[in-house]
Amino acid sequence: MKKALITGVTGQDGSYLAEFLLEKGYEVHGIKRRASLFNTERVDHIYEDPHNENPKFHLHYGDLTDTSNLTRILQEVQPDEVYNLGAQSHVAVSFEAPEYTADVDAIGTLRLLEAIRFLGLEKKTRFYQASTSELYGLVQEIPQKETTPFYPRSPYAVAKMYAYWITVNYRESYGMYACNGILFNHESPRRGETFVTRKITRAVANIAQGLEKCLYLGNMDALRDWGHAKDYVRMQWMMLQQDHAEDFVIATGKQISVREFVRMSCKEAGITVEFSGEGVDEIATVAAVEGNNAPGVSVGDVIVKVDPRYFRPAEVETLLGDPTKAKEKLGWVPEITVEEMCAEMIEGDLQKAKQHALLKKHGYSVAVAKE
Numbered sequence: 001m002k003k004a005l006i007t008g009v010t011g012q013d014g015s016y017l018a019e020f021l022l023e024k025g026y027e028v029h030g031i032k033r034r035a036s037l038f039n040t041e042r043v044d045h046i047y048e049d050p051h052n053e054n055p056k057f058h059l060h061y062g063d064l065t066d067t068s069n070l071t072r073i074l075q076e077v078q079p080d081e082v083y084n085l086g087a088q089s090h091v092a093v094s095f096e097a098p099e100y101t102a103d104v105d106a107i108g109t110l111r112l113l114e115a116i117r118f119l120g121l122e123k124k125t126r127f128y129q130a131s132t133s134e135l136y137g138l139v140q141e142i143p144q145k146e147t148t149p150f151y152p153r154s155p156y157a158v159a160k161m162y163a164y165w166i167t168v169n170y171r172e173s174y175g176m177y178a179c180n181g182i183l184f185n186h187e188s189p190r191r192g193e194t195f196v197t198r199k200i201t202r203a204v205a206n207i208a209q210g211l212e213k214c215l216y217l218g219n220m221d222a223l224r225d226w227g228h229a230k231d232y233v234r235m236q237w238m239m240l241q242q243d244h245a246e247d248f249v250i251a252t253g254k255q256i257s258v259r260e261f262v263r264m265s266c267k268e269a270g271i272t273v274e275f276s277g278e279g280v281d282e283i284a285t286v287a288a289v290e291g292n293n294a295p296g297v298s299v300g301d302v303i304v305k306v307d308p309r310y311f312r313p314a315e316v317e318t319l320l321g322d323p324t325k326a327k328e329k330l331g332w333v334p335e336i337t338v339e340e341m342c343a344e345m346i347e348g349d350l351q352k353a354k355q356h357a358l359l360k361k362h363g364y365s366v367a368v369a370k371e
């Protein structure tokens with residue numbers, strides 16, 4: 001039975017990857033951080049009571065900033081595969097906490113690689129690094145592929161650039177099977193609530209149910225190549241099953257704007273919107289058309305506004321990936337479209353919003369967490 005160790009197991013990708021590997025018959029170990037509240041919601045459904053006989057899913061307390069802790073876990077688990085998904089993964093937050101982001105995202109990767117080497121596991125343990133399309137930042141070529149030059153535009157992306165190269169360096173220096181998946185944005189109903197797609201689907205669902213009035217966004221012109229996390233974790237595993245370690249771009253090859261994602265989400269929630277105004281004055285209004293059937297809104301309601309607080313000191317305006325290498329060498333193709341993904345996200349968030357609306361109707365107070 002193969003053993004995998006996942007950092008960031010409590011995150012969006014970590015949870016889908018853990019499910020995927022358990023289905024493949026792996027023994028899965030994940031690193032979770034100590035928090036003052038439960039932080040395992042995304043993996044609670046696969047949690048196994050440690051008192052069970054032969055549990056296949058194990059959680060270890062740990063942190064990418066803690067070398068001795070990582071070394072001890074690696075020594076204990078002796079994994080065949082390490083998936084380094086743990087990160088301070090929010091681009092805007094990385095401008096607020098650049099040093100912490102560098103410690104976790106850049107040096108955290110080095111700590112893991114060095115621990116694998118220190119323990120003499122470099123010929124046994126295969127290593128996957130969660131690299132990112134943010135490396136392309138100010139794009140030098142459209143679409144972006146494995147050979148496109150990098151131009152990172154945030155402390156997050158600069159930290160991830162170190163992680164990218166140290167992974168390549170350990171492969172070349174020590175013959176480790178270590179590779180980078182350069183993944184473009186991927187989302188799901190498990191996406192963190194402060195990333196733009198989930199912020200939109202969650203707010204639109206709340207607005208549709210009358211729980212919230214208006215969604216405030218930053219740059220609605222930003223263009224992204226959005227895929228589904230389930231498709232992308234399959235590829236993370238495939239990358240570790242080859243004869244030789246190589247780096248791959250993972251993307252859909254299609255892009256849409258944040259504005260278009262708003263329109264799509266509203267439509268899924270039964271609201272047709274019209275955009276007007278420009279720049280910071282842009283708004284989205286509920287249109288007077290047939291088929292608007294969300295109980296929480298009326299024609300003419302302004303449900304989206306721009307708040308410059310969400311602009312970034314340096315923005316990545318456009319990203320579009322070319323996944324040809326992954327298709328040709330690994331036979332990987334994304335199976336879920338952005339429309340299907342958006343529908344799934346809205347469905348999940350509407351279900352929660354309806355529960356909240358029902359509680360509210362019966363006099364219970366409902367606090368909707370916001371950024």
Ligand code: NDP
Nearest residue numbers: 008010011012013063064085086087089130132183185186
């Ligand atoms: P999430 O933000 O959902 O998950 C990040 C995970 O990292 C969480 O489990 C989090 O723990 C953990 N983590 C944060 N800080 C530390 C730390 N100091 N030590 C150990 N673990 C830590 O990210 P995603 O699942 O979306 O992304 C997975 C990886 O892929 C990340 O590295 C991200 O940068 C990268 N990536 C993501 C893309 C995307 O579009 N989703 C695209 C390209 C790359 P906790 O739950 O406690 O916060």
Ligand code: GDR
Nearest residue numbers: 089091132133134184185194195196197217218219222310
């Ligand atoms: P990104 O994702 O920065 O691409 O990083 P995010 O969803 O945060 O932003 C995408 C684009 O939307 C614009 N935007 C807003 N973003 C947020 N979060 N909130 C807003 O209100 C808002 N309004 C507009 C942003 O400016 C940006 O252009 C994600 C993360 O998962 C990274 O870890 C990963 O490496 C990259 O995707 C690929």
